[in-house]
Amino acid sequence: MIYTVTFNPSLDYIVSVDDFKLGLTNRTSSELMLPGGKGINVSIVLKNLGIQSTALGFMAGFTGKEIARRLEEEGVASDFIQIEEGISRINLKLKSIDGTEINGSGPKIPKVKVEELMKRLNTMKEGDVLFLAGSIPASMPDDIYSRIMKELKDKGIMIVVDATRDLLMNVLEYRPFLIKPNNHELGEIFEVTLKTREDVIPYGRKLQEKGARNVLISMAGEGAVLIAENGEVYSSPAPKGTLVNGVGAGDSMVAGFMTGWMEKQDYEHAFRMGVATGSVSAFSEYLATRPEVEEVYKQLV
Template identity: 75%
Template sequence: MIYTVTFNPSLDYIVSVEDFKLGITNRTSSELMLPGGKGINVSTVLGNLGIENTALGFAAGFTGEEIIRQVEHMGIRSDFIMVPDGISRINLKLKSIDGTEINGCGPEISEAAVAELMEKLEVLGEEDVLVLAGSIPSSMPDDIYRRILKRLQGRGVTAVVDATKDLLLNVLEYRPFLVKPNNHELGEIFQVELWDRKSVVSYARKLQEMGAQNVLVSMAGEGAVLAAQNGTVYETPAPEGTLVNGVGAGDSMVAGFLAGWMEKQDFRHAFYMGVSAGSASAFSERLATREEIKHIYVQMTGK
C-alpha cells in the first residue's frame, strides 16, 4: 500500500481574472476549487492511474471537512486526523498570472496530534510506500520528517520525500528511496544556480552521496533529470505542450515515477512515466488522467 502524508492540506481556489488590476474590484472569468497539498496531489494522480493508496494528514474546521469530502469523492481512501484549533488552509491560485498565489497558514498541530499520526504509521512495513511531501505548519517540530523515518527504520518501508532544505536534508541519513527537488530547490541546498540539465547532474549525485538512493529533479520547461541508484543518469527535455496550470506538476511527477517503478522496477520506464505525468498535469486544467499520461509517454518514448 502507498500512503501519502500531507501535513498542511488546503482547498485550492484556482481562478482566472481577465486583465487583473491592483486597487480595484476584479471579477473571475473561471473558478475551480480542489483539495490541495503535495501529498494529496500525489494520491490523486496515483488514483487516476488506478493505484490504490491512502491519504493521511491533518485537517481542521469546515475547510478540513471539505478537503476530506472531496478526497473521498475522488475515490481515494483517507485517514486524516481532525484537529480542534484553527481551520485548514484556503490557497488562492491566480491562474491568469502564472506563479501568483496567496497561501494560508494552516491550523495549530499539537504534540498529541503528532503522536496520533505516529500511531497510524505503525502499521507500515515491507512492501509499503510512504510519501512525505510538502511544507509543515509552523506549530509542528521542524524535524518531523526525520522523526518519522527514524521510527520506521528497519521495517522495509520505501520512503519518498518531496520537501525543501532542512526537511529534506534531515532525512538523508535514512536513505530514502526517492527524493524530488526541483532545480531551484537543489541549487538552494548547495547555494548555486542551476539552469540546465547538465549542471544539475553533479548536484543530484551529491544528494546520493549524502544518502538518497534516487534523485529526481524537475525543471519545468527544461525537462527533468534522474540520478538513479544503478549509477545511470537519465535526462530529457520537456515534451511539447502548452502550460495551462503548473500547480501539482511536480507532485504528479512523483506519482508517475512511483507508478512506473511499481509496474516494471525499471528506472527508465519510471523516469518517463514521471515526466509524462508531470507534463500532463501542467498541460491540463486538473491533475493528469491516465489517458493524458499515456499519450505523452507514447510521444516521448515511441511506445
C-alpha cells in the same frame, strides 16, 4: 499499502479575474475549487494512474470536512486526524495575474495529534510505500520528516521525500528511496546555478552519496534527470506542450515515477512515466490522467 502525508492540506480556490483592479470590486470570470496539498496531489494522480493510496494528515473545521469529501468524490481514501480548533486552510490562486497566490496558514497542530500520526505511521509494514511531501506548519516540530524516517528506518518501507533545503538534507541519512528536488532547489543547497541537465548530474550524485537511493531532478522546460541507484543516469528533454497550470506538476512527476516503478521495477520506465505524468499535469487545467500520460509517454520512447 501506499500512504501519502499532507500536514497542512487546503481547499484551493482558483479564479481568473479579467482586468483586475486594486482597491475596487472585481468579479471572477472563472472559478474552480479543488482539494490541495502536495501529498493530496500525489494521491489523486496515483488514483488516476490506477494505484490506490490512503491520504493521511490533519484536518480541521468545515474546510477539512470538505477536503475529505472532495477526495472521496475523486475515489481517494483518506484517514485524516481531526483537529478540534481552527479550520483547514483556503488558498486563493489568481490564475490571470502571473500566478499570484494568497495561502492560508491552517490550524495549529497540538503535540498530542503529532504523536497520534506517528502511531498510525508505525503500523506500516515491510513493502509499504510512504510519500512525505510539502512544507510543515509552524506549530509542528521542524524535524518531523527526519523523526518519521528514523522511526520507520528498519521496517523495509519505501519512502519518497519531496521537500526543500534542510527538510530534505536532514532525511538523507535514512536512505529515502526517492527524492525529487528541482534544479533551483538543488542549486540552493550547493550555492550554485544549475541550468542544463548536464549541470545537475554531479550535484545529484552528491545527494546520493549522502544517502538518497534515487535522485529525480525536475527542470521545467529543460526536462528532467534521474540518477538511479543502479548507477545509471537517465535524461530527457521536456515533452512538447503549452504550460497551462504548473501547480501539482512536481507532485505528478513523483506519482508517475512511483507508479512506473511499482509496475515494472525498471528505472527507465519509471523515469519516463514520471516525466510524462508531470508534463501532462503542467499542460492541463487538472491533474494528469492515464490516457493522457500514455500519449505523452510515446513521445519519450
